[in-house]
Amino acid sequence: MSDLGEAADIEDGKRPEGCGGRPAAGEDPVKREQILDGAHRVFMRMGFDASSMNDITREAGVSKGTLYVYFRNKEDLFAAIIQRQKSKIFEKLREILEEDRPLAEVLHDFGTAFTTHLLSETAIRGQRIVIGVIDRMPELASTFFQTGTNTGPVMLCNFLEKQVARGRLKPIEDPMMISRQFGDLCMAGLYRPRLFGEMREPPSAERIEKNVASAVRLFLGGYGAGGA
């Protein structure tokens, strides 16, 4: 998911020390990243409303004029931050799902990675901020959810369907619902305490594993009679 948590890669390639011409105003990818990084830090620290453009100016080490050359306004800047990142977690999830191992193990590793990521400090902070601006930027929140949180279950759903097609699982009535159930079950009792700040730090790896193991057991007990 877009977790607002990791540094960005500069897709256009950071211009190799004076080869091409000077970038046009508002088109230097390095400076753009510089702004995004600074803004990212500020937003993460203070949330959307409490962050001022002056704060971002300072943090990014860029003048206000330049800032507004690169981004039309505060909302645009925030949206750019949200959309910048397709978290690397999905790469890992895909690897797990591609391994040819017993279903229980795959589910366990998948659930652990998924849960660990979604409950991490950066991911939680990102989710809070997006939830906080939902009234003003509903489409952004929707995108954040679709290209973020929801991607894990979608991947799992595809995986399950493939298993069915290969005859390793008996047919599933509603695989997407099942996948969501599994994802949420892995985080059961952890997600909302984290989101509401009741649980100040991410759960320990042991705590997560225990939760996931319980989820896998319950899950296979309920649905797993036909497979692996």
Add this chain to the structure above:
Amino acid sequence: MSDLGEAADIEDGKRPEGCGGRPAAGEDPVKREQILDGAHRVFMRMGFDASSMNDITREAGVSKGTLYVYFRNKEDLFAAIIQRQKSKIFEKLREILEEDRPLAEVLHDFGTAFTTHLLSETAIRGQRIVIGVIDRMPELASTFFQTGTNTGPVMLCNFLEKQVARGRLKPIEDPMMISRQFGDLCMAGLYRPRLFGEMREPPSAERIEKNVASAVRLFLGGYGAGGA
């Protein structure tokens, strides 16, 4: 839970039309409720930051001076709104848990009531707002969670322990964890889409019942071997 959604009862009793003396400044419970009601509507409509004290003044039909006689500042006012309400949902949940019926039915009704409430528009909006101010009012968010969202699972946990004590269920290792699992499982695949605005309206009763039924089935399949 404190859902920010229902009208308040005036605990001190709305003074019966000129019986006692005139209330001292900032101590008229009727006016206090009037302010809270107006502020409640404004906050629900616009969120914390976007709501101004002037808006609240207008909505509550009260002067700004009076407003500040009753509440020291905006945060206090907001906190008062959050803490005012112990939602009536818990009454209903308790009734359900007290009925002497098959475990599956009790779980079904409990899960349905719990899920329906937590996914309602008012409850979701309340949760979003609280999440949005977590950085500034962490203890408030914590209270909101403890006296709200979390109360359902706590009640269920007590119920399960009682069932065990009566010999109707085999002993449960970690009943609180189980209860949380069940609550979250009932909302699996629904809660986050609602919270992130991806699902614009509350799920239909059928949708919720389907989810809860699936949760109950899974749950009893995993843990129910000893009981009822």
Add this chain to the structure above:
DNA sequence: GAGTAATCGAACCGACGGGTTCGAAATAAA
């Protein structure tokens, strides 16, 4: 009806918000 106290309402305060402007400085191409 006189007196007292709560409320009103509108003006006011200082701070800060997002956003703009503009001349000076820096940097690169020519």
Add this chain to the structure above:
DNA sequence: TTTATTTCGAACCCGTCGGTTCGATTACTC
């Protein structure tokens, strides 16, 4: 070096915010 252009940085604009003040008004008590 000249020229073109991006960036800087600080001042500035204007609106709004939370919060205060204060005289006018209302409503109650005696």
